[in-house]
Amino acid sequence: LVDTFALGICLYAMAAGDYPWATTQPGRCHAYEYVAAYGLRPFLRQRCLRRGSGEMMCDVFSSDFMDVLEALLHPSPKKRACVGE
Numbered sequence: 490l491v492d493t494f495a496l497g498i499c500l501y502a503m504a505a506g507d508y509p510w511a512t513t514q515p516g517r518c519h520a521y522e523y524v525a526a527y528g529l530r531p532f533l534r535q536r537c538l539r540r541g542s543g544e545m546m547c548d549v550f551s552s553d554f555m556d557v558l559e560a561l562l563h564p565s566p567k568k569r570a571c572v573g574e
Contacts, residue, residue: 493570497561504550507539509562525564530555 501509509532510520524532533546533555547555560570 493561493572494566497558500554500561501558504554505538505546513564521564524562529559529562 498508510524511518513521516522520532520536530547533550536546538544538546538549541549550558563569
């Protein structure tokens, strides 16, 4: 499960040119805590590309790509996609 989470981070970083959050340690990163509370898609609706010209992530990433990221980056390991799914 850790490998699929790491794969999600790599895919996000390659597509966005940035990491989605600084750490997953509780109480240390507002971005990760937001995703854990509300989900990845609402987070992407509020986050701009760091190296863009103001574009929101949800407008740059395709819906299918966001589905893949949501499955790989789910905060709960039990709900996270496994390789082969």
